[in-house]
Amino acid sequence: MSDVFKITCPSCKKVFDAGSAFNAHIESTKKEEAKKAEQQAENKYRSRLDSKDKEIEKTRKEEAKKAEASAAKKYQSKLDAKNKEIEKVKKDSDEKAVIKLDKKFKDDTKKKEKESEINNRRLLDRLSKTEKIIKEQQKIINQKSVEVQGERQEELIEDFLKRKFPTDKITPIKKGERGGDCIMTLYNKNNKEIGEIYFESKDREKIFQEKWVDKLLKDMQDRNIGYGILVSVSLPKDFKEDDAYVSRHNCILVVPMSYQLMHSVVSFIKNELEIKSKNNKNFDAAGEMKRLYEFIKSDQFRIGLRGVFLKIIKIEKNIVKQKTFFEKNIADQELNLLEIHEELNNVVLSFRSKVGSVLPENLLERPKDK
Secondary structure (H helix, E strand, O other): OOOOEEOOOOOOOOOOEOOHHHHHHHHHHHEEEEEEEEHHHHHHHHHHHHHHHHHHHHHHHHHHHHHHHHHHHHHHHHHHHHHHHHHHHHHHHHHHHHHHHHHHHHHHHHHHHHHHHHHHHHHHHHHHHHHHHHHHHHHHHHHHHHHHHHHHHHHHHHHHHHHHHHOOEEEEEEOOOOOOOEEEEOOOOOOOOOEEOOOOOOOOOOOOOOOHHHHHHHHHHHHHOOOOEEEEEEOOOOOOOOOOEEEEOOOHHHHEOOOHHHHHHHHHHHHHHHHHHHHHHHOOHHHHHHHHHHHHHHHHHHHHHHHHHHHHHHHHHHHHHHHHOOOOOHHHHHHHHHHHHHHHHHHHHHHHHHHHHHHHHHOOOOOOOO
């Protein structure tokens, strides 16, 4: 067959003759196209069917989910109602139990508070008693401490006097016995007694009191001792820094707590007594006159006169006090009487101004003395 009768398929580029082969090829192509179209239609149908199934399945699942949710909601509602009912029953029961427990708690608390109050009272009583005992013991301790301190100073003074004046005698006043601390008996070179010094010490008081001096003078009179030394931490107002001592009643010396000053003062008194002793020895007179003279110049006579003089001064002070009191009392009464007179006159004048001259004018005149 000549190439003139050959044709090429524009679709598949296959070469055919112009005869039957071309027709057969066309038929075959149509079948294939039809088959392909059928397959595509089937695939499209299946695709739509699958999509529909998915939509149906989705809808079914959603409906099932809604139905399940609705059923769950109904079940939960019934469950909540049941729980509420149970809770109500439980609450009623619990309230009764709570009320009962609360009452028991309050009763127990009240009981415990009462017991606690009783225990606290007992504890406070014990504490009060203990505090009282402690205070009493502390007072005793302080008193003992003060006594020990005072006794210690007394012993120090006694030891000092014994060391510095070994030829003289130091006699402590017994504890509990009325009086001062110790008595120093002085002797001259011939070992003859020439006089005594009465010692009293004050080591605790911050303010000096003159009554200490009066007491010391009274103790000296009772023991017939002519000189006294008051050793004190606190000093009289008339004591000056440059002074070694201040004198009271011409027989008592108030000195600070200084061993050096004590030594000087005792040495001074001892020297004075030694001079007096020599003068007494050299005096030549009749026996009676000499004894009278000895008594007049003795410490006993001198201190006795001083004691009488102090009592006179004390009586004078009391008289002045009583006189001042009575004068003030009389002046107060006179002032009160004058005020009463003025008030009475004012009452009468006020009555006359409102009522008239009902009352006589000489109603408040003083009667004439007969």
